[in-house]
Amino acid sequence: MDTIEKNLIEQVADIHKVPEGAYNIRSNGELAGRNTTANIDIVTKQDKPGIDIIIKPGTKNESVHIPVVLSLSGLKDMVYNDFYIGEDSDVTIVAGCGIHNCGIDTSEHDGVHTFYIKKGAKVKYIEKHYGEGDGEGKRILNPSTIINIEDGGYMEMDSVQIKGVDSTKRDTKAYLADGATLVIHEKIMTHGTQTAETNFEVDLDGKGSSANVVSRSVAKEKSEQIFNSRINGNNECNGHTECDAIIMDEASVSAIPQLTANNIDAALIHEAAIGKIAGEQLIKLMTLGLTEAEAEEQIVNGFLK
Amino acid sequence: MLELQNICYQINDESRDKEILRNINLKIDEHLIVITGPNGGGKSTLAKMIAGIIKPLSGKIILDGEDITELSVTQKAKKGISFAFQQPVRFKGLTVIDMIRLAAGKDITIPEACSYLSEVGLCAKDYINREINASLSGGEAKRIEIAMVLARGTKFSIFDEPEAGIDLWSFQNLIQVFENMYKKIKGQVLIISHQERILNIADRIIVLADGQVIDEGNREKVMPRLIKSDIACPTLLEKMKQEV
Numbered sequence: 411m412d413t414i415e416k417n418l419i420e421q422v423a424d425i426h427k428v429p430e431g432a433y434n435i436r437s438n439g440e441l442a443g444r445n446t447t448a449n450i451d452i453v454t455k456q457d458k459p460g461i462d463i464i465i466k467p468g469t470k471n472e473s474v475h476i477p478v479v480l481s482l483s484g485l486k487d488m489v490y491n492d493f494y495i496g497e498d499s500d501v502t503i504v505a506g507c508g509i510h511n512c513g514i515d516t517s518e519h520d521g522v523h524t525f526y527i528k529k530g531a532k533v534k535y536i537e538k539h540y541g542e543g544d545g546e547g548k549r550i551l552n553p554s555t556i557i558n559i560e561d562g563g564y565m566e567m568d569s570v571q572i573k574g575v576d577s578t579k580r581d582t583k584a585y586l587a588d589g590a591t592l593v594i595h596e597k598i599m600t601h602g603t604q605t606a607e608t609n610f611e612v613d614l615d616g617k618g619s620s621a622n623v624v625s626r627s628v629a630k631e632k633s634e635q636i637f638n639s640r641i642n643g644n645n646e647c648n649g650h651t652e653c654d655a656i657i658m659d660e661a662s663v664s665a666i667p668q669l670t671a672n673n674i675d676a677a678l679i680h681e682a683a684i685g686k687i688a689g690e691q692l693i694k695l696m697t698l699g700l701t702e703a704e705a706e707e708q709i710v711n712g713f714l715k
Numbered sequence: 716m717l718e719l720q721n722i723c724y725q726i727n728d729e730s731r732d733k734e735i736l737r738n739i740n741l742k743i744d745e746h747l748i749v750i751t752g753p754n755g756g757g758k759s760t761l762a763k764m765i766a767g768i769i770k771p772l773s774g775k776i777i778l779d780g781e782d783i784t785e786l787s788v789t790q791k792a793k794k795g796i797s798f799a800f801q802q803p804v805r806f807k808g809l810t811v812i813d814m815i816r817l818a819a820g821k822d823i824t825i826p827e828a829c830s831y832l833s834e835v836g837l838c839a840k841d842y843i844n845r846e847i848n849a850s851l852s853g854g855e856a857k858r859i860e861i862a863m864v865l866a867r868g869t870k871f872s873i874f875d876e877p878e879a880g881i882d883l884w885s886f887q888n889l890i891q892v893f894e895n896m897y898k899k900i901k902g903q904v905l906i907i908s909h910q911e912r913i914l915n916i917a918d919r920i921i922v923l924a925d926g927q928v929i930d931e932g933n934r935e936k937v938m939p940r941l942i943k944s945d946i947a948c949p950t951l952l953e954k955m956k957q958e959v
Contacts, residue, residue, distance in 0.1 A: 626808075654807070694804040696788040697766055697797065698818050698867065708817065712808035 414510050415442075418479040421540040422506030433475040434461055439487045450474055450501075460490035460522075463503070467496030467528070475504045478521070483513020483547045488520045495563075497528040506538035509549040509575070518550040525556065527563040527590075535567045541574030548576040555582040559590035561616065566593045571606065572714065573599065579607045586647075588616035596625040597714045600633035600661070610639040614647035614676065623651040628710050629661035640668040643676025653682040656713060658706075716744040717765065717871060717903070722774035724760060724926075735760050737926040739774070745918035746897040748905045751941070752923040758907045759801060761923065762873050765905075766798035767791035778871065795902070797864045801875035803856035806847045811859055814847055818863035831862040834892055836885040853880035861892065870902040878910045890916060914938060 415437055432450035435443040439459075446452050449469040453462045463474055480487060495501065511517040527533055541549035551571075559565055571578060584592050592612060600606050612621045621641060629635045641649035653665040667680035687709050695705035722739040725732050736757045750758050763769045765776060767788040776784045783794055806814075815828040829839030835858040845851065847859065857880045864872050874893075881889055894916055896904050906913055914920055920937040922930040930937055 688804070690800075690804045691806060693768055693788060694800065695817065697768075697792050698814075698863065699789060699792040699820055700817065701789050708809065708813075709806065712806055712810075712813060715808050 412481075414481050415479045418481065418508030418510055418540065418542075419477050421542075422479070422508040422538045423475050423477040423504050431473045431475070432463075433477075434463075436476075436478040436487075436489065438480060438482045438485055447472065449499075455490060455492075458490050459488060460492070462492045462494065464494045465496050465499050465501055465531075467498060469496060469499040469501055471500060473502040473504065477505070478507040478519055479510075480507070480517050480519055481510040483511050483517055483543075483545055484515030486516075486518045486520075490522045491524070493523065493525045493533075495525065495527045495531045495533050498530045499528075500532040502534045502536070504536045504538075506536070506540070507551055507553075508540045509543070509551065511541070511543040511547040511549050512545040513543075513547045514545055516548040516550060518548075518552070520552040520554075522554045523556070525558060525565065527557070527559045527565055529560045530562045531560075532564045533566070535565060537567065537569045539569075539571040539575050539578065541576065543574075549574060550577045551575050552579045554580075557582070557584035557592065559584070559586045559592060559619075561587045562589040563587070564591045567595070569594070569596045571598050575604065575606075576602075577605050579609075581609045582611070584610075584612045584621065586612070586614050586616055586619035586621065588645075589618045590616055591619070592621040592623075594621075594623045596623075596627075598625070598627040598635065599630070599710070599714060600627075600635055601630040602633060603631075604633040605635075606633070607636045608638065610651070612641045612649065613644060614642065614649055615644045616647070617645045618647065619645065620648040621650070625653045626655070626714060627653075627663070628656045628658065628714060629663050630658045632660050634662045636664045636666070637682075638666045638668070639680070640670070641678055641680075643669070643671045643673055643678050645673050646675035647673070647677070649676070649678040651680045653684075655684040656710065657684055657686055716742065716779060717905075718742050718775075718777040719761075719765075720775040720777065722761070722764065722776070723772045724757075724764065724769065725772055734926050736764075736771070739926075739928060741921065741928065741931075743903065743905070743919075746903055747893060747917055748903070748919045748921065749914050749917035750905065750907050750921045750923055751909060751914060752929075756924045757926040758923050759875055762798065762875050762905070762907055765791075765871075765873060766796055768798075792869075795870040797867045797869045797872040799860045799864045799872070799874045799877060801879065801907075803847075803860040805849055805851075805856070808846060808848075810844050810846050812843045814859070814863055815866050818866040820867070823866070828866070831865045832859070834865060835859070835862045836888045837862070854882055854885070857881060858885070861889070865892070865896070865900075868900040868902070870900075872896065872900075872902055872904050874904070874906045874908075876907055876909070878908060878913060886912070914941075 434452050449466045451464040507519045637653045639651040655663045665682040669678040692705045719741045724736040725734045832839040
């Protein structure tokens, strides 16, 4: 891998060298490195592009890194990755995609990630998206995530897109069985003329299931964001969705939470707030000696931290 | 030394001009100065003006011989003016350690940051990574606000009603903070307060009412006049009588 690709991997997976544990690195649509462990197997799909990640029941404190990098302008990459998380396991999965486009053609990576989380299994899933390059070619990322959580399973999903992605449409669908828990934290910052659309739909099917879907975003310049979050309470369950956005310059943000209770014991809450940076926050930081621009940067960085 | 020359300020209230500050002339070279006076008398406006948040309509602000009237908030901060807000500002995401570091202007260590929190009576390890958001109580936010000014350690520190929201247990501690401040940072401290116990540690008391300085001098002179006379409004007297 060259320096550009190494840098992309560092940005999306926080790894500086070969990661520990299992990993699968996809570079410009090709396999660039793979490691499996006694408990974690990675198998290339035969019928379509993508991999199956199979985690044995009872696997504890192991991690899988599956970064994807695109550095060729004009490449359109599409993958299907399936994750089978065995019963009572506890693992961390770090995915992410970095695009470097210095050409004039559009580079695009679309990933469909499907999770099968077995009884009592616990997963932390970290997904980072990043774009760079000074070409006119667009950098597009459209991730889809489908989450199935069996009884007592737990998934925490951290999704981050801070820089450089021109257009993104992110669809996440989740189905939760009895006692299953889903926690999603999304962080997005858009600038220029970027667009970001997020669609969450969570079906709380099981008794005692719960979901907490939280998005924090900053929209700068002429960028546009749409946040759709839909929670369906089909049993005795708890659901909470929250969208908190800072709007700047000439940007546009829509937050559309939707709750449907199909059971009398479904307790569902949504919160949405969109606003500019408060003047008093800027002034407070300026009394500490920061310029207005530095104050703004600190507030935005803190908000998305 | 801070000098205020002929400071005037007015606002337009319901299409009528209302004078908030009228010809304020003060030379401040004492270590600990307390400005007191009835609500609406212009105290907070004056404090904000010194910090650069409000610009005077006319008059000059001179710090150590330099005219700083037209400087921005940032420039005044860099010249050595600190300001603890009456109502601390909340930030989603920024933590106590972030703010103390921004105040200190450098990447100070956690033990150093903790020492500032301890001074204002907060158990540092419980707070250092807390966000300065709505989950902090008024008193906690207030003490962190004071700790930020301590971390800056500048030559002129302003505190706008620091006692508000501070509980009884911490109050004596707060008095000590102000008493020690001069020794530590060798800077002047200006406090806006209604509290008799804060007035009692002042080197100089300035009474501001209806936008004018109506009395000033050392505490031995001003305190008896303030309590006996009717120059102060009943609200102020009532507030001062409240023993903390």
